[in-house]
Amino acid sequence: MLQNDMVESSPLRDPHINFAYLDERTKRMIRRAILKAVAIPGYQVPFGSREMPLPYGWGTGGIQVTASIIGESDVLKVIDQGSDDTVNAVNIRRFFQRTTGVEVTTDTTAASIIQTRHRIPETPLREGQVIVYQVPVPEPMQRLEPREEETRKLHALQEYGLMHVNLFEDLAHYGHISSTYDYPVLVNGRYIMSPSPIPKFDNPKMHLNPALQLFGAGREKRIYAVPPYTTVESLGFDDHPFEVQSWQSACELCGSNESFLDEVIMDDQGKKMFVCSDSDYCSKRQEKP
């Protein structure tokens, strides 16, 4: 039975569109891809990506994953660069409100599904939550090996020398590993995976995370996953290990020393301030006495 036959939920819900926009067969196809992705952590599963009412680059992969797993009892949070109220987040949240009528929230702890672009929330995720990443470039070796037939073979045979060529180049030219986002990781000791353009500050949060992590790339037509409590190891050299960035100052709004900070330019005189990129985390800390 189609789900929209029994819907009588939110007044925001548009009754002329199937639940979560995609038709039921498409959702089933995407769910099959997701199941396969969960079974082989870090492996990129091809899927029949659909045309969405948003352009590529706006998170069509993540939207399709969310649309396939969302149910009426879910609570959705959407963030873009850590914030709940930037354009991309507002648009996607409104899209799901209109097509599903589910409850939406900005509270990380209250959400059952979190769709994200560029960040993992500062508040630790828990079991039962799902975080959906929007991925522009799923193939971590694409820059050095543009042939997809070849990269697939490299994954299959676990020939990952290329990834270190990339890091070697950074060290040769800058003396340190200059990649600060989309920093490649080894999942479950087997597949090298691109974690989407999250800052490398967030990489350690993926390791043994209790939540299910799903990745969708709409244009590239790939889905991959990190199941709960899976090892995720950032690459590095023995004498130049992986490290995350740090800041001189604390957040000027909530005083946190542990969060990822955005540099905000205040005027044309060069005045600037550092604030948390995770707006929910920052505002909750400000509310507390």
Next chain:
Amino acid sequence: MMDFDTKPPLMRVHGLSCAYGSRTVVRDISFDLWPGEVLAIVGESGSGKTTLLNAVAARHTPSAGQVSFDLRDHGLQEIYGMSEAQRRMLARTDWGFVHQNAADGLRMNVSAGANVSERLMALGQRHYGQLRAQAIDWLERVEISPSRIDDRPNTFSGGMRQRLQIARNLITQPRLVFMDEPTSGLDVSVQAKLLDMMRTLTRQMNLAAIIVTHDLAVARLLAQRMMVMQNGEAVETGLTDQLLDDPQHPYTQLLVSSVLQP
């Protein structure tokens, strides 16, 4: 010299044929290659030299025949009977492949140092300092200034690129190198320098090589043994000096007499 009775050859090629569709371009080639030996395959364009080289280097599946290689711990093994993973492993550890056009064998958009140490990283070396030290050592051995280690190969001259390609292949201490016209496209003085360097390296490392060339001088300088090909068949095989000074087959005679004397 070598004890030919007890030791197996490094590579044994038996009855090798290659076809593109219904057209056979390499017909029934057999030879043994011994450790440290340099074999030159000469012949005119279209005689099947490069196809033969690709077939013995596991880059083009032959239509008939066997190619066996002496693995360090398993003895002679048929290379097309191995799994693809084993074959690729062999190709980047115990073998090297030097392309005619250096851009085909190098990563032009990463530094010389990364090019040279890529094979070591593929083998799991993860210490940047040590990787770099080995890269510098090899750049010196192929006479490239270590100050160029962070430069990209597209800033290098043709001769330097070719030497860099050789360093990139030899860093894992292979036992066999395949070379496809390694000196064509270089001017004569650069050719001479490269040949001199290759001769030194093959001697030092007891490195066997199969060199495809149309230049008889390259064969004379580097190779102990030579195979002359015409229309996909080996028309004459023998010691290089013997073959060049006293050619028996009419085609070899033609080839030797066609060389211009300055």
